[in-house]
Amino acid sequence: MRLVIAKCAVDYEGRLGAHLPEAIRLIMIKADGCVAIHADGGAYKPLNWMNAPNLLIEHDGVWTVTNPAGEKLTITINEFISDSSHDLGQDPGLDKDGVEAHLQELLAASPEVLGSGFRLVRREYPTQVGPVDLLCRDANGHAVAIEIKRRGEIAGIEQLTRYLEFLNHDPALAPVQGILAAQSIRPQARALAIDRGIQCLEIDYDLLRGIQPNQTSLF
């Protein structure tokens, strides 16, 4: 990784156009060739950037970064303040815990949590407007579509509403009931769910993680 502190102006032409007037900034060049310009505020977003793969040409204080998509970043450097390089090596990567995928795995393994007698038909059940997280049958054999979220918000209800709209076009499934399953559900999402006849279920992630799939019916 190369880190350059420099007084520079930056121009981007690609998906849109963007211009940065001259100022002192950090230019970060990573081992994979990607480039990011950072100001001294806002942890997350660079002011300008180019992702790999791309081509960096340094010529007389003007750096040109181009990529196969035809995007172009031009860095005009008027004063170098610092320039250093370090070999960081390969990163072992990030372990995450508690994302939606985990919740989906756990619920797929223990559909009883969603309702007594529930059994899983399949995960990621496809529709014309995207896949439903879980499709189940309830104790009476009726189809139930489950949308899983870490945080239940209005968008989740909208999403489930779309799926139900299309699932109910299929006579082999209709009528399909809907459940929003989330670790927490905001009052507005709950209100909208009630209005649309969608059931809300708050799921305790830690509790669920403790349930072994083959022990749910044991005493």
Add this chain to the structure above:
Amino acid sequence: MRLVIAKCAVDYEGRLGAHLPEAIRLIMIKADGCVAIHADGGAYKPLNWMNAPNLLIEHDGVWTVTNPAGEKLTITINEFISDSSHDLGQDPGLDKDGVEAHLQELLAASPEVLGSGFRLVRREYPTQVGPVDLLCRDANGHAVAIEIKRRGEIAGIEQLTRYLEFLNHDPALAPVQGILAAQSIRPQARALAIDRGIQCLEIDYDLLRGIQPNQTSLF
């Protein structure tokens, strides 16, 4: 801005849990106090981060960053390789060109592109659930709500659906037709649009930019 290259392990506990095993990384600390951990690939996203406002405590090679929301980032440093600071000053900020607002300006100036005989009623027509990008009247004088996007996706159809729902409460407007105008429209968005009786229009931005508003009716 302080830049530290160090062999470190990182733990985040907050909206989810995330763990980074020990490796050499860049730790970036900005003037506003926010912290970002970068590996040597992927220009945009840090591996871990904490946005301002937060509190950074350095204690014996263990850095603890906490914020008011109760999130916590722990950086355990086993070896410092480099540690430098620079005063970057205030950044003048970024100028952008070619975002949705531009498309809206161009379509507002040339409503004929949306349909023969279309005329503009107003931009950002207010409703209870947010402003409609364009409200027009078609050749027959019927109201048409236009939602403008660079890329037409499902969210745009949902948005327009909400607007239409409320616009149709107004007897002076109802019935209101809907159009999604975008540079490109995804198949799922198109499917949902058809299902809801919303029209899709793909707009050529470059072509539109070439049209002069007062020349559309000239030969």
Add this chain to the structure above:
DNA sequence: GTGTATATCTCGGGG
């Protein structure tokens, strides 16, 4: 502060 809409969104997965 909450809610809503945008983003050069990034990133990863599946067909």
Add this chain to the structure above:
DNA sequence: CCCCGAGGTATACAC
């Protein structure tokens, strides 16, 4: 390769 959905989305703006 495109398409789609999740994200610790972040960020800006209106109410």
